[in-house]
Amino acid sequence: MMLSGWGRFPQQWCALHQPRSEDELRALLVQGPRIARGNGRGYGDCAMQRNATLEMRGFSRMLAFEAETGQLVAEAGVMLADVIATFLPRGWFVPVTPGTKFVTIGGMVASDVHGKNHHRVGTFGRFVDWIDLMGEDGEVRRCSPQENAELFGWTIGGMGLTGVILRVAFRLRRVESAYIRQTTLPARNLDHVMALFEEHQAATYSVAWIDCLNTGSGLGRSALMLGEHARADELPRDRRAAPFAVPKKRARTIPIDLPRAALGRMTVKAFNALYYRNARAAAGEKLVDWDSYFYPLDAILEWNRIYGSRGFMQFQCVLPLASAHAGLGELLRAITASGQSSFLSVLKRMGAEHGPFSFPLEGYTLALDFPFSQEAARLIERLDAITLDHGGRFYLAKDARMSAATLRRSDHRADAFTVLRHDKGMTNFRSSQSERLCL
Amino acid sequence: MTAPTVLIIGARSDIGMALAHHYAAAGHRVQLAARRMAEMEADAADIALRHGTSTSVHDLDILEPGSFAAFLDHLPVLPEVAICVVGLLGDQATAQTDLEAARLTMRSNYEGPALLTGLIANRMEKRGSGTIIGISSVAGERGRASNYIYGSAKAGYTAFLSGLRNRLSKSGVHVMTVLPGFVRTRMTAGMDLPARLTAEPAAVAEAIYRAAAKRRDVIYAKPVWRLVMTVIRAIPEGIFKGIKL
Structure with missing residues (x-):
C-alpha cells in the first residue's frame, strides 16, 4: 500500500506486513530487504521499505514492571501514550519524551529520541537497560551494556538498521503530580x-x-519555556487530593487537507507575532498539565494535514557549542532571506553526545518545518550547507531528502556504521532512507 | 466490593482480547481460556499491568468436550459472566469436498461452543445467577453459497443460545446472543469489507459490555446490521437462491 512518514513526503508503495508473533516475523525475514515500522511518526522515509515494511503495532503488550527500580519491560509496538496512561496515575513518568505521545517504544529506541530535558539527562537510550533484538538469522539476542554491548550501542539511534527491536526494558522516573510548573521568558x-x-x-x-x-536586531526573537515537575504540595489546594487527575480535553481533528494558502507567510507571521506577545504577557510561572505541556500538537489529531496534501519537510540540525551562535545566525538569515516561513520553529540547548550513532551533541539544535515546495527544498539545501560549514549534523528521524554525501560530511560515524552492517550481515535491514543515504 | 469475574473462552482472538481489556478496565477479574495457554501469559501480564486487575490463564481445547468439566472444576471460581468467542471461518471451497475440513468447522463453531456453554449454564442455573454471552454470526441467519458450512454451524449455535435463554428465563441466568457482523480481525484480514458495516474489535467489546449490563437478548455490533439482516431474511427463497452472495 502507499505509505509515507508523518511529513507525508515522500509517498511510496510498500508491501506492508503486520506480524503478530515472533514466528510470523521470522518467516518475513527470509523475503529479502525489510525494515520495521512503529506508528509511522518518523517524518520522512525512515520506516518504509518497498520490498517489506514490517509494522510492529501487533507487538503491543507491557510485560513486567518493577516498582523498586521503575523498570518497565514492554514490547516494541507499545505506544508511549499507553505507558503514560497506565503509569502516570501511579506516580511514574517517562524519563525522556519526544514532542508526541503517539510513538512506539521501538521507534523511540531506533531514533533515540530526545526531549526538553536533553541538556540534563540525555536521550531516551540512556534509560534503556536492555533490548531484545531479532537479527538477520531470526535469532533473538538480548543486548545490554554487558551483553552484546556493541549491538546494543548501535541499535540505540540505529534507525532499525541492526535488526528488529522486539522488547525493551527501560526505567520510568517518579513524579508527584501530573503537572509541570512552566516559566515563560521572552527573549528579544x-x-x-x-x-x-x-x-x-x-x-x-x-x-x-x-x-x-x-x-535585524530582532533576529531570533523567542519565547523560552522552562519546566519543572510540580510537587504535590505545589498544586492548588483543591487538586492536592488527586494530583494525577487532569481535566478531560476533547481532541480536535483536522478533517481535511487545508489549502496551501492557509499557511502562507502572512498567517505564519501573524501567528508568530501573537505567540511572542502571549509569551511576553504570560511571562512568569503557571501550572500546565502534562499533556498540554509535552504534547500540545497531539491535541490536534492529524495536524500534519495543515500543510496540504503535498505534505511538508522537516529540518533539524544540531550545531556544536563553539560554532552555534554564528551558525544559528546564518541559518536564520538564510530563512528570512528566502521568504519561506516555518510554522513551528524550535530551538533547544543539548547536552553531551552519547552512543555510537545518536543524533545529539553538545550545542544547539534547531527544528523547522516547511510546506513542501521546490523553493523549500532549495532553502533546506542551503541550510544543509550552513550546518556543514559549522560542524553540525542532522536528525535522521526528520530527514526525508538529505544526500548520502551530506550525511558523510556531517557525520564521520556513518562510515563505521556501514562497515559494521556489512561485517555483521545486517544489510538486509534497510529502509528507503538508508538506501538513499547508502548506510 | 470487587466487580464480578469474567471468563473469556477463545481469549486469544481479537474480539476476545478486546473484551478482556474492556472488562479489566472496568475493574473485573478476568479468566482467559484458550489453547496453548503459555503463549497467553504475556497477554495476561499486559492486562494486569494496564488495568491493575488480577488475570488468570487456563488451557482449553474446544475440540475436546471430554475435558470441559475438569476445565470448569479447575477455574478459581465459577465466573459471573462467561463469554464464548470461539470461532473458525475455515475455507468454504475446501470444506465442500473435504469432509474433515467441514467437520472441523462444524465442531469448532457449534459442537464445542454449544456443549461448553450448556455445561456452564447448568452450573450457573444451580447457583441461580450468571450471564452467558455467545458470539454467533450473521452468517447463521441465512445460508449463502460463499460460507454456508460456517454459517450452518453458527445457525446451530444461535438456535442453541435461543433455546438456552428460553429455558433459563426464570432461573436468574441471562443468555445474550451476539451477531457481530463484519469485524476487522485476523479472521477477516485481507477481505475487502464495507466500511459502514465493519466494526473494530474494541467497539464490539464495548457494545457487548453495554448490552450485557442492560440484559439484552440479541445484539448486533453495529445497529445497521439489524436492518440489513431483516432485508436478507425477507427475500423469498425463490429469488434468494439466484443471487450471488
Whole structure:
C-alpha cells in the first residue's frame, strides 16, 4: 500500500506486513530487504521499505514492571501514550519524551529520541537497560551494556538498521503530580535566548519557540519555556487530593487537507507575532498539565494535514557549542532571506553526545518545518550547507531528502556504521532512507 | 466490593482480547481460556499491568468436550459472566469436498461452543445467577453459497443460545446472543469489507459490555446490521437462491 512518514513526503508503495508473533516475523525475514515500522511518526522515509515494511503495532503488550527500580519491560509496538496512561496515575513518568505521545517504544529506541530535558539527562537510550533484538538469522539476542554491548550501542539511534527491536526494558522516573510548573521568558533576539538557555542550565526542561521571520536586531526573537515537575504540595489546594487527575480535553481533528494558502507567510507571521506577545504577557510561572505541556500538537489529531496534501519537510540540525551562535545566525538569515516561513520553529540547548550513532551533541539544535515546495527544498539545501560549514549534523528521524554525501560530511560515524552492517550481515535491514543515504 | 469475574473462552482472538481489556478496565477479574495457554501469559501480564486487575490463564481445547468439566472444576471460581468467542471461518471451497475440513468447522463453531456453554449454564442455573454471552454470526441467519458450512454451524449455535435463554428465563441466568457482523480481525484480514458495516474489535467489546449490563437478548455490533439482516431474511427463497452472495 502507499505509505509515507508523518511529513507525508515522500509517498511510496510498500508491501506492508503486520506480524503478530515472533514466528510470523521470522518467516518475513527470509523475503529479502525489510525494515520495521512503529506508528509511522518518523517524518520522512525512515520506516518504509518497498520490498517489506514490517509494522510492529501487533507487538503491543507491557510485560513486567518493577516498582523498586521503575523498570518497565514492554514490547516494541507499545505506544508511549499507553505507558503514560497506565503509569502516570501511579506516580511514574517517562524519563525522556519526544514532542508526541503517539510513538512506539521501538521507534523511540531506533531514533533515540530526545526531549526538553536533553541538556540534563540525555536521550531516551540512556534509560534503556536492555533490548531484545531479532537479527538477520531470526535469532533473538538480548543486548545490554554487558551483553552484546556493541549491538546494543548501535541499535540505540540505529534507525532499525541492526535488526528488529522486539522488547525493551527501560526505567520510568517518579513524579508527584501530573503537572509541570512552566516559566515563560521572552527573549528579544538570538543573543538573548542563548544567554537565557545558558543561565537556566539547571532547569529540568527548557525549550524555545523561535520566530524565523523577524530580521535585524530582532533576529531570533523567542519565547523560552522552562519546566519543572510540580510537587504535590505545589498544586492548588483543591487538586492536592488527586494530583494525577487532569481535566478531560476533547481532541480536535483536522478533517481535511487545508489549502496551501492557509499557511502562507502572512498567517505564519501573524501567528508568530501573537505567540511572542502571549509569551511576553504570560511571562512568569503557571501550572500546565502534562499533556498540554509535552504534547500540545497531539491535541490536534492529524495536524500534519495543515500543510496540504503535498505534505511538508522537516529540518533539524544540531550545531556544536563553539560554532552555534554564528551558525544559528546564518541559518536564520538564510530563512528570512528566502521568504519561506516555518510554522513551528524550535530551538533547544543539548547536552553531551552519547552512543555510537545518536543524533545529539553538545550545542544547539534547531527544528523547522516547511510546506513542501521546490523553493523549500532549495532553502533546506542551503541550510544543509550552513550546518556543514559549522560542524553540525542532522536528525535522521526528520530527514526525508538529505544526500548520502551530506550525511558523510556531517557525520564521520556513518562510515563505521556501514562497515559494521556489512561485517555483521545486517544489510538486509534497510529502509528507503538508508538506501538513499547508502548506510 | 470487587466487580464480578469474567471468563473469556477463545481469549486469544481479537474480539476476545478486546473484551478482556474492556472488562479489566472496568475493574473485573478476568479468566482467559484458550489453547496453548503459555503463549497467553504475556497477554495476561499486559492486562494486569494496564488495568491493575488480577488475570488468570487456563488451557482449553474446544475440540475436546471430554475435558470441559475438569476445565470448569479447575477455574478459581465459577465466573459471573462467561463469554464464548470461539470461532473458525475455515475455507468454504475446501470444506465442500473435504469432509474433515467441514467437520472441523462444524465442531469448532457449534459442537464445542454449544456443549461448553450448556455445561456452564447448568452450573450457573444451580447457583441461580450468571450471564452467558455467545458470539454467533450473521452468517447463521441465512445460508449463502460463499460460507454456508460456517454459517450452518453458527445457525446451530444461535438456535442453541435461543433455546438456552428460553429455558433459563426464570432461573436468574441471562443468555445474550451476539451477531457481530463484519469485524476487522485476523479472521477477516485481507477481505475487502464495507466500511459502514465493519466494526473494530474494541467497539464490539464495548457494545457487548453495554448490552450485557442492560440484559439484552440479541445484539448486533453495529445497529445497521439489524436492518440489513431483516432485508436478507425477507427475500423469498425463490429469488434468494439466484443471487450471488
